[in-house]
Amino acid sequence: MIVANRHIRQLGELSAEEGRELVELLARCERAIEAAYHPGGMNIGVNIGASAGAGIEGHLHVHLCPRWQGDTNFMTALADTRVVSEALDASYRKLAPYFK
Numbered sequence: 001m002i003v004a005n006r007h008i009r010q011l012g013e014l015s016a017e018e019g020r021e022l023v024e025l026l027a028r029c030e031r032a033i034e035a036a037y038h039p040g041g042m043n044i045g046v047n048i049g050a051s052a053g054a055g056i057e058g059h060l061h062v063h064l065c066p067r068w069q070g071d072t073n074f075m076t077a078l079a080d081t082r083v084v085s086e087a088l089d090a091s092y093r094k095l096a097p098y099f100k
Contacts, residue, residue, distance in 0.1 A: 003059065009059075009060065011046065028099070031098065040069045042066055046063075
């Protein structure tokens with residue numbers, strides 16, 4: 001997840017510099033996830049407002065979710081939960097080198 005540094009509600013409130021920084025960081029995160037996990041694809045999304053599913057309403061953030069052929073998204077439908085088959089600290093160790 002990428003979160004804007006200041007509290008803004010939607011993309012239109014980003015300055016040009018903030019927009020460039022957000023997209024550059026998004027691309028960097030995408031490359032890191034691809035290098036560390038080798039997914040077949042990636043879902044990248046922004047939920048703006050409670051009706052769109054924003055869990056942190058009023059604070060712009062972008063989700064990155066690696067996807068593989070044949071994976072399923074049933075946990076979201078059943079329990080509003082995402083499943084990653086490794087501990088968070090293991091994910092951190094895999095991704096941290098790409099941000100040094």
